Amino acid sequence: MSKPISNKGKGKNKKKATPDPVLLGFPDGSIDPEQDSDAYSTKIGGVPVWLQSGFAPPAEYLKCGICRQSMYLLFQGYVPLANSIYHRVIYVWACNRRLCMRKEGSFTVVRSHLVDPEYLAAHRKKEEEKRKKEQLKLEQQKKAAQPFGAFQLGDLWGSNTPSFSQAASNAITTSEHDDKSTDTDTLTTTLEKMTLDTQSPSLQEQSQQEIPIVSFPGEYLWITEEDLNNYDAMGIDMERYREYIDMQNTLLEASSEDTTEEGTWGGEAYEKQQLPRGVDKQFKKFAERVQLQPNQCVRYQWGGIPLLYHQLQGHQQQSIRSLGGNCSQCGSSRTFELQLMPNILSLLPTSEYASAELSENNKKKDVNSWDIGMEFGTILVFVCEKDCHPVDIEQPSYVKEHVLVQFEQD
Amino acid sequence: MADSAPADRRGGFGRGRGRGGRGRGRGRRGDEKTEWVPVTKLGRLVKAGKIKNMEEIYTFSLPVKEYQIVDYFLPSLKDEVMKIMPVQKQTRAGQRTRFKAFVVIGDADGHVGLGVKCSKEVATAIRGAIILAKLSVIPVRRGYWGTALGEPHTVPCKVTGKCGSAMCRLIPAPKGTGLVAAPTPKKVLQLAGITDCYTTSRGSTRTLGNFVKATFAAIGNTYGFLTPDLWTETEFTKGPYQEHTDFLAVKQRK
Numbered sequence: 001m002s003k004p005i006s007n008k009g010k011g012k013n014k015k016k017a018t019p020d021p022v023l024l025g026f027p028d029g030s031i032d033p034e035q036d037s038d039a040y041s042t043k044i045g046g047v048p049v050w051l052q053s054g055f056a057p058p059a060e061y062l063k064c065g066i067c068r069q070s071m072y073l074l075f076q077g078y079v080p081l082a083n084s085i086y087h088r089v090i091y092v093w094a095c096n097r098r099l100c101m102r103k104e105g106s107f108t109v110v111r112s113h114l115v116d117p118e119y120l121a122a123h124r125k126k127e128e129e130k131r132k133k134e135q136l137k138l139e140q141q142k143k144a145a146q147p148f149g150a151f152q153l154g155d156l157w158g159s160n161t162p163s164f165s166q167a168a169s170n171a172i173t174t175s176e177h178d179d180k181s182t183d184t185d186t187l188t189t190t191l192e193k194m195t196l197d198t199q200s201p202s203l204q205e206q207s208q209q210e211i212p213i214v215s216f217p218g219e220y221l222w223i224t225e226e227d228l229n230n231y232d233a234m235g236i237d238m239e240r241y242r243e244y245i246d247m248q249n250t251l252l253e254a255s256s257e258d259t260t261e262e263g264t265w266g267g268e269a270y271e272k273q274q275l276p277r278g279v280d281k282q283f284k285k286f287a288e289r290v291q292l293q294p295n296q297c298v299r300y301q302w303g304g305i306p307l308l309y310h311q312l313q314g315h316q317q318q319s320i321r322s323l324g325g326n327c328s329q330c331g332s333s334r335t336f337e338l339q340l341m342p343n344i345l346s347l348l349p350t351s352e353y354a355s356a357e358l359s360e361n362n363k364k365k366d367v368n369s370w371d372i373g374m375e376f377g378t379i380l381v382f383v384c385e386k387d388c389h390p391v392d393i394e395q396p397s398y399v400k401e402h403v404l405v406q407f408e409q410d
Numbered sequence: 411m412a413d414s415a416p417a418d419r420r421g422g423f424g425r426g427r428g429r430g431g432r433g434r435g436r437g438r439r440g441d442e443k444t445e446w447v448p449v450t451k452l453g454r455l456v457k458a459g460k461i462k463n464m465e466e467i468y469t470f471s472l473p474v475k476e477y478q479i480v481d482y483f484l485p486s487l488k489d490e491v492m493k494i495m496p497v498q499k500q501t502r503a504g505q506r507t508r509f510k511a512f513v514v515i516g517d518a519d520g521h522v523g524l525g526v527k528c529s530k531e532v533a534t535a536i537r538g539a540i541i542l543a544k545l546s547v548i549p550v551r552r553g554y555w556g557t558a559l560g561e562p563h564t565v566p567c568k569v570t571g572k573c574g575s576a577m578c579r580l581i582p583a584p585k586g587t588g589l590v591a592a593p594t595p596k597k598v599l600q601l602a603g604i605t606d607c608y609t610t611s612r613g614s615t616r617t618l619g620n621f622v623k624a625t626f627a628a629i630g631n632t633y634g635f636l637t638p639d640l641w642t643e644t645e646f647t648k649g650p651y652q653e654h655t656d657f658l659a660v661k662q663r664k
Contacts, residue, residue: 238536238537241491241532244494244532245533247494247532248531248532251494252507268495268497268617270508270510270528271510271528272528273526273528273538273542274526274542274546275542276474277473278473278475279473279475283475286449287475287476290447290449294446294447295447342448342449342450342454346454346457375451408475410473
């Protein structure tokens with residue numbers, strides 16, 4: 001029998017009977033570069049906007065792990081979780097060099113938190129009420145345990161009871177006071193810290209000095225649920241084959257009657273389909289699913305099942321639950337949250353920007369460069385299951401999460 | 411549960427605080443199905459117009475993973491269902507019947523494809539076979555029987571193809587002969603664009619699945635045969651993409 005109080009906060013951990021539907025992100029109009037300053041918008045390309053302006057992640061996060069050049073922002077999404085007091089944003093960066101592809105370190109994903117004061121106040125109030133309730137309960141239990149223990153004549157006229165209630169109310173008021181004072185204390189100290197620390201290289205200064213910001217032109221994303229209703233047609237007009245389809249039942253009967261067919265088409269057996277080089281069954285499923293809504297750029301499903309680009313191979317062949325590994329900060333396991341689709345490569349001018357960079361360096365080579373810049377099949381993002389916040393609650397945080405990139409195979 | 415949290419927080423992903431989902435562009439949903447959005451490198455190159463025709467893909471032997479690429483270059487492909495036949499598998503609970511569809515596709519001008527798909531329903535089998543046929547489109551080399559007069563009309567030399575025990579041999583024929591073949595390979599040769607041809611076959615041609623595949627293999631061998639006019643040295647150019655270099659220099663094609 002669990003107490004009613006302890007169940008309240010655990011709504012998130014309850015297993016749901018049906019998983020959340022998959023949310024898709026579609027391109028929704030390009031972003032005017034001057035207006036690209038909203039930390040709460042969901043977009044591909046563009047410039048990263050931090051939750052707390054001036055407080056950027058460490059400069060190392062924005063550099064490619066292989067060539068040490070600055071990476072381009074691929075995706076920024078505002079993804080708050082239910083029952084969380086934090087604003088939550090996920091950034092995905094990628095290096096735009098073909099040589100860095102298919103190696104670790106060319107894609108980075110960072111999850112950022114900033115506490116929302118209203119939610120924090122509400123959360124704290126809830127906690128306060130909880131505490132009050134528990135205290136009252138304890139008092140009542142104590143009272144019940146000693147009904148006549150400290151009985152004295154004088155007590156009946158309220159020398160004990162008022163003292164109890166007074167003690168309780170005192171406790172409450174003092175605790176409230178404490179909270180308020182601690183609130184203001186932490187706020188003032190952090191404010192003081194921010195102004196006093198001009199000598200040591202603070203995070204925001206570092207990032208602005210060392211890394212040149214490069215970016216693609218941005219595009220807003222419009223979010224909606226996945227619609228799987230048109231699964232049948234898939235672009236081929238089946239009316240031409242109506243007679244064959246109608247033959248289905250007659251064929252069934254015919255086959256069950258005579259097993260040895262003479263003359264023409266006898267002796268056929270089930271054969272597995274011959275797929276061309278580089279195509280496996282999982283890729284076929286991927287292509288079919290994407291084809292239903294071909295403009296999709298992002299698929300979102302917290303704790304869901306990713307749509308793989310091809311079958312996992314080698315050391316990655318494990319259950320999808322354990323693909324993400326464990327969180328680097330708190331050690332809990334990681335869960336799938338979202339994946340980026342190849343349509344992003346069709347929308348963002350990756351090869352133009354890569355060739356522009358190259359022609360500055362190699363002017364003598366006359367190139368008809370077709371295939372430079374970044375490439376991927378799909379990018380899977382795994383985040384900490386518990387959505388940990390490794391620093392003080394008031395501070396914004398940046399946590400590097402796990403990214404699994406699937407490329408095309410030959 | 412969180413009774414104090416406002417309702418708009420639950421949306422997650424861009425819907426929180428009403429700022430993420432901008433709600434524009436709803437009118438664009440209509441054209442979603444007709445447009446093809448590529449999912450592979452080659453698809454993106456084709457869509458961007460960097461590849462001029464199917465022959466460039468054949469030159470570099472690039473694997474075609476999306477059938478829309480073939481549709482893009484060869485819109486006039488005609489497909490033909492050769493046969494739907496039920497095949498059976500013995501299971502503990504009796505026999506399980508599936509349908510096997512053979513589809514041949516071609517534009518009667520030098521491109522053919524063959525697709526075989528097995529499925530529980532006829533419609534699925536046909537659809538899958540059409541897609542597989544498009545993915546397997548190969549070029550057909552045609553030549554002359556005698557004088558090089560007019561357009562090529564027959565196979566350039568004697569070619570043969572084998573599948574299982576069925577063997578099919580194609581022999582050049584003079585203009586006006588027509589296709590001297592059994593009905594099944596005749597259909598394949600018509601779709602390939604070969605107007606005149608003698609054929610010889612051997613083996614169990616009753617297993618027409620194997621026979622069709624043998625004919626298809628024979629047609630594919632027309633470009634695999636080294637004839638004296640191909641003796642000149644080819645200048646190898648690098649393909650449109652290679653895995654381990656930055657970029658590639660590709661000679662400008664006329």
